[in-house]
Amino acid sequence: MHQRYQTFLIRDWQPSDRGSAAAVIRTVLMEYGLAWEPEGADQDVLNVEACYLERHGQFWVIEQQGNLVGTGAYYPIHRGYKAVEIRKMYLRPEVRGQGLGRFLLHQLETAIATHGFAEIWVETASALKEAVMLYETSGYELATGVETARCDRVYVKRIGE
Template sequence: MPPGYTLRPATNADCEAVRAVVLSVLAEYGLQADLSTTDADLFDLEGHYAQRGGCFEVVVDPNGKIIASVGLQPQGEGLCELRKMYLLPQHRGRGIGRTLLDHALQRARELGFREIHLETASVLKEATAMYERAGFQPYQPEHCSARCDLAYRLML
């Protein structure tokens, strides 16, 4: 993490700030949020992540503003989904995204997950390239959320 930036567990007190990050990045790429289904977890981060055996973390800039997020949501025995990995554009190009992904993969191992899945949209070219560089492989899930057209998995 660059100097002055911190990575910490999120609490429900962070929900509004995390929603702002997620909605801003989705809008940047012309993608729609669905706060009643796919993005309903943004109203109860603790309940959808930590209380289920996963985690949700945020990156805070030197001014104390949440500028990035990532979640690991349990999906079954040894399996989790990488969710809500977003970084505001003015903070990109500093290695924060890669650091966040590396941290999430390490946390997944620490939490006992053996496989990690993610869904994304092909318009998120930078993120897709980063996932592929990290070793994620494309696969065909039974279904993807409405805004996603790609799915990846990684054995840990």
């Protein structure tokens, strides 16, 4: 992945991004009063190789002028039919409100469809109001079966087929 949006570069994660990607996620979680869980829900960002790349998923980072300002990822899951879960879609506060989140979600959906998946699942927390609005205005339907402790909403969107 190597895609530009305005002044942003969306690209594949590299091992040198590990600390910066974790810092972006930790910062956004703290902004919304949610806990950073390196031993739990956030262990995947510290082990992208095993959690995403070896599982046929993708993990992207977003740069602006050489600084990491966001992340977005997905990996296949055993829920639903030919399903993936979008994970770690976080943007630093200073880059929100420019359409980047919607663009990133569309790029993730396109990559997921290209790889033959039929369902996209995403878990989020009600506190992440912008994320909830983005999913609800992008064709995601509220579902049941939240699996992540800090999340209280799960959505699904059927694509392709």
